[in-house]
Amino acid sequence: MATIEDVARRAGLSRTTVSRVINEHPYVSIAKKKKVMEAMEELGYVPNSAARSLRNQRTGVIAVLIPRVMNPFFSQLIETLEHAASESFHQLIICQTQYSAKKELMYLNLLKTRQVDGVILTSAENDWSVIEEYLDYGPIVLCNEFEERANVPMIFMNQKEAGYKATKHLIEMGHRKIAYCCGRYRSNVANAREEGFKKALAEAGIAFDEIDAFREAITSEDGIDIFNGIRSRGSNRPTAIFTGSDEVAAGIISEAARCNWNIPRDLAVTGFDNQVITELMNPRITTVEQPVCEMALKTMEVMMERIRLRQFTGREMHKFSMKLIIRESTKMQAELARIPY
Structure with a gap:
């Protein structure tokens, strides 16, 4: 079993320096820390965490x-x-x-x-x-x-910026009735996104209707329920929706496909986070990248x-x-060809 002396020899440093690195001493150069960590990995040396915690009270x-x-x-x-x-x-x-x-x-x-x-x-x-x-x-x-x-x-x-830019994109696509979807209604994160959402609507002279707000949406199952709620409203329904989750957006899009709706022609959808699922869905999801x-x-x-x-x-x-990644859930393929990513 390797010892601290073995690590010191392999790194070409003193035992004291190795000890300082292990105990997170502030005055050790990055180069020396790297040498010690490489030597520890090569030798399979694991610091005695119990002894360290006793010394450091950590x-x-x-x-x-x-x-x-x-x-x-x-x-x-x-x-x-x-x-x-x-x-x-x-x-x-x-x-x-x-x-x-x-x-x-x-x-x-x-x-x-x-x-x-x-x-x-x-x-x-x-x-x-x-x-x-x-x-x-x-x-x-x-x-x-x-x-x-x-x-x-x-x-x-910057959550407010994210809500603003994603909503502005939907407005630029010609949408005037846009739904808002968030996860935890009373969270500071959700509140900031909503501020950005409403700012974009106000700049475009669009009134926000509480009927188009979907609260406490977290899972793909929530997305399915949201889509069916929108579908049941007939002509008095939003033509686009800003969601605070790729998971929720995926639920909306999958249920829309089951009901033979065309995304984005019948309903434009934005996600949030740019997770792997955004590239796997058909259409791929426009989303905010964190x-x-x-x-x-x-x-x-x-x-x-x-x-x-x-x-x-x-x-x-x-x-x-943040960065807005524009894909087919808000733009038709022909339109995407004309915009840079």
Whole structure:
């Protein structure tokens, strides 16, 4: 079994330097860290996490709270977070809240009982005044979520811009009656998207009708129900719909095909996240692309810094831009040939 001395010899560095890398000492160059990590991988050396936690009073574990593991956006986010945590000699545990405020508090208690070093919160189910109390026990980083009252790091995409640009695209396609669909009605993310949606309508002089709002839509089954609700309205129906999920958009499109509707001629549909399913559907789905990997890497970078410094409060904003990917669910094939991606 390889020892720390073996790693030092393989890396051509001192035992002290290797120890500093393993214990996340701040004053070690990136080049030396890379040499140590490569040597550890080659030798199959695994640091003694129990000994490290005793010395540092840390667990080496970070919890990430997500609402649904099955949502492809969160699956992709977790994959990048886990890789980044591993690179920093930490483990990631995944806590699925299923949008339950009670479950969220149960997992936040892992911080209070010192079972994790920090918590990454991707969707807040409790009021911030409740969550804030847990900052007495360790760092909380918001990723994909944001809260105006929070005095913590926030890493998120410009959701208002996304709602605005996707809706403006539908308006440019000639639609005047556009439905709005969101996941969690009271979430800050959904509210920001709706602000952007309504801004685009207002600029075009289009009134927003609450009858065209579909709340709490999360799964493909919700998308099927939404389509059937639209279909039942006859001539008084929207001709386009902005959805906050590729999964919901796929449900709408699949049910439309079953009912012999033509997408986008009978109903134009936008998704959100640019997940794999958008390329597999027929027609392919116009969607908002979120920089998931970049957001995840920044989140873990910020978390590691907060753990190292034992800094549990302090506002820090990292806002990422979106990209609208235009495909056949909103434009006919002939029209697509005339626009650049």
